[in-house]
Amino acid sequence: MATEIIMPQMGESIFEGTITKWLKKVGDSVAKDEPLFEISTDKVDAEIPSPVAGVLTEIKAAEGVTVAINTVVALVGTAHEVASTPAEKPAAVAKTPAAEKSPVPAAGAAVMSGTVVVMPQMGESIFEGTITKWLKQVGEHVAKDEPLFEISTDKVDAEIPAPAAGVLTQILSAEGTTVQINAVVAVIGGAVRKAEAPPQAVATLVEEPLIEEAAQAPEVEHPGGRLRSSPLVRRIAREKNLDLRLIKGTGSGGRITKEDALAFLANGGGGASAPVSGAVPVPALAPEKKDAAADASSSLPGQLVPMTRMRSIIAQRMVESMRISPHVHSVYKVDMTRVVRLREKHKAGYEQRHGVKLTYMPFICAAAIETLKKFPILNSSLEGEAIRYHKNINLGIAVALEWGLIVPVIRQAEERSFLELARGVVDLAERARSKKLKPEEVGGSTFTLTNSGVFGDEFGTPVINQPESAILAIGGLKKEAVVLTDAESNDTIGIRSMQHYCLGFDHRTIDGADAGKFMFEFKKTLEQWSGEIG
Numbered sequence: 001m002a003t004e005i006i007m008p009q010m011g012e013s014i015f016e017g018t019i020t021k022w023l024k025k026v027g028d029s030v031a032k033d034e035p036l037f038e039i040s041t042d043k044v045d046a047e048i049p050s051p052v053a054g055v056l057t058e059i060k061a062a063e064g065v066t067v068a069i070n071t072v073v074a075l076v077g078t079a080h081e082v083a084s085t086p087a088e089k090p091a092a093v094a095k096t097p098a099a100e101k102s103p104v105p106a107a108g109a110a111v112m113s114g115t116v117v118v119m120p121q122m123g124e125s126i127f128e129g130t131i132t133k134w135l136k137q138v139g140e141h142v143a144k145d146e147p148l149f150e151i152s153t154d155k156v157d158a159e160i161p162a163p164a165a166g167v168l169t170q171i172l173s174a175e176g177t178t179v180q181i182n183a184v185v186a187v188i189g190g191a192v193r194k195a196e197a198p199p200q201a202v203a204t205l206v207e208e209p210l211i212e213e214a215a216q217a218p219e220v221e222h223p224g225g226r227l228r229s230s231p232l233v234r235r236i237a238r239e240k241n242l243d244l245r246l247i248k249g250t251g252s253g254g255r256i257t258k259e260d261a262l263a264f265l266a267n268g269g270g271g272a273s274a275p276v277s278g279a280v281p282v283p284a285l286a287p288e289k290k291d292a293a294a295d296a297s298s299s300l301p302g303q304l305v306p307m308t309r310m311r312s313i314i315a316q317r318m319v320e321s322m323r324i325s326p327h328v329h330s331v332y333k334v335d336m337t338r339v340v341r342l343r344e345k346h347k348a349g350y351e352q353r354h355g356v357k358l359t360y361m362p363f364i365c366a367a368a369i370e371t372l373k374k375f376p377i378l379n380s381s382l383e384g385e386a387i388r389y390h391k392n393i394n395l396g397i398a399v400a401l402e403w404g405l406i407v408p409v410i411r412q413a414e415e416r417s418f419l420e421l422a423r424g425v426v427d428l429a430e431r432a433r434s435k436k437l438k439p440e441e442v443g444g445s446t447f448t449l450t451n452s453g454v455f456g457d458e459f460g461t462p463v464i465n466q467p468e469s470a471i472l473a474i475g476g477l478k479k480e481a482v483v484l485t486d487a488e489s490n491d492t493i494g495i496r497s498m499q500h501y502c503l504g505f506d507h508r509t510i511d512g513a514d515a516g517k518f519m520f521e522f523k524k525t526l527e528q529w530s531g532e533i534g
Contacts (some may be wrong), residue, residue, distance in 0.1 A: 002077030003052045007061075009069040010041045010439045017041045018066040018309055019073060024056045030076060037073070038435060040309050044406055044442040047435045052076055062158060065122055114189020115164040119173075121181040122153050129153045130178045131185065136168045142188060149185070164188050236261045240304060265304050310404035321466045325506040329461045332501050332519045335527045336477060339363050340497040346533065354419055354534065361397075362422040362533075364449065364474060367525040369393055369413050369421075372447060375518045379446050381467045382509050396445030396465060397425055399432045400454075406432050407465055409445045419534035453477060459500035469509045472522075475500030 007017050017039040024030050024037075035047040036056070054076040061073040119129050129151040136142050136149075147159040148168070170187040173179050233256050237244050240261075247264045249256035307315070343358055350358040372379045372393050381388045395413040399406050408428040410416065416424065431437050445465060451474040452460035459475035482496040501522070505515050 002075040004072045005074040117186040336497045371522040390446040394446045396448035398450035459502045462504045470505040473502040
């Protein structure tokens with residue numbers, strides 16, 4: 001029996017995910033814990049491993065489809081089961097209620113003999129779909145996995161591939177028809193053969209008459225013949241005011257693909273004839289490719305590029321945070337000379353002993369954790385008319401990715417040693433960039449650190465990571481000439497390693513005095529560092 005592969009929950013507040021890429025094809029062998037597909041959520045991009053070893057027998061959710069958690073997206077079984085997946089069962093075997101309701105062939109119609117094509121379920125909460133366009137006509141040959149028809153649901157527009165190779169012998173649902181999931185909409189078999197149906201069969205027609213060929217909607221003439229495109233492409237054309245007649249399609253039969261449309265946009269709307277390798281399909285996120293929106297250096301003046309899924313979600317979260325929380329920012333300059341000297345002294349031996357580089361981040365993390373223990377109001381969240389003081393310090397570490405931003409979490413950070421913090425920061429950052437984070441490592445943070453200084457910032461004014469009450473931005477570390485005053489009030493000028501820190505806080509829960517006390521203590525902890533580093 002095949003094992004069902006479900007959409008996992010990648011965090012306590014995550015209820016859906018978008019499949020961005022299948023790493024295996026139907027018929028491929030897959031080992032236990034081997035990456036099977038990639039997903040994108042509003043918290044994390046991740047590779048999802050197979051829970052069992054076997055053969056990928058069926059893919060139920062295509063790339064770019066957003067599905068609810070716990071929805072079955074694939075089946076892993078044995079090689080024998082590949083040929084008997086629901087989408088490829090012959091009509092004689094597929095005795096589903098939906099199939100039994102399908103129209104009975106009338107006299108002269110093509111007899112249902114071959115592989116049935118059903119309306120797929122495009123998500124757990126989706127129970128019907130509208131056929132917007134047939135890409136093949138009765139009598140035409142179709143290859144396995146070649147786009148056969150297009151559908152539209154309340155969640156997604158998609159091209160549905162043929163489950164088998166053969167000749168399209170029957171179309172049972174016309175364009176514009178809305179049908180239930182698993183209902184038979186077409187039949188693929190050998191050559192079309194005609195048969196006389198008995199009178200009683202004609203009398204038992206239900207729902208709608210059988211049609212041999214879908215009525216074709218008027219289409220614009222294209223240099224290569226009919227202009228063929230998907231609903232998604234046409235939607236992009238409407239939104240971006242594109243003339244599809246100017247785009248040369250690279251898909252099957254000159255079909256205009258989303259990549260063609262995006263490439264056309266990326267070239268300033270002028271004559272794109274092939275997909276650009278950096279173009280990002282919509283709505284799926286393709287983390288392994290740099291898109292023009294993610295890499296400003298690849299952008300050209302005047303170009304219009306659709307947002308990736310992650311960028312769209314980040315935009316939404318930032319607007320929500322600014323709307324929810326009255327942001328206030330407080331900037332402190334910290335003398336990091338003591339920490340810098342300590343790191344320089346121990347960094348070589350530290351990596352040899354522990355296998356991890358000694359960076360400044362564990363010092364900053366440890367100082368933040370110690371200060372949060374003394375000022376728990378900074379480690380709180382507002383819940384209605386009450387303040388939640390969190391039992392644990394779940395430290396979020398913002399990680400910049402080529403395709404966006406993510407905040408993995410060191411849970412119960414107050415229980416971690418300096419060495420454990422050092423290892424945790426490096427480990428989370430590496431696995432975030434390689435999409436190996438676990439569900440429990442994303443979401444649920446109570447206080448966040450973000451390091452904009454790595455790009456040379458003096459300091460940044462960060463946006464709060466909801467539903468937290470505060471976030472601390474780390475500025476660039478630079479040597480400066482500083483006035484130093486000794487115990488006898490004598491002033492001298494010295495060269496010191498200085499760094500700006502900016503605390504962003506929610507003024508609903510945190511007063512300026514609380515923020516000032518927190519930053520003063522944080523500054524003192526770093527300037528007078530006395531902790532063990534292991």
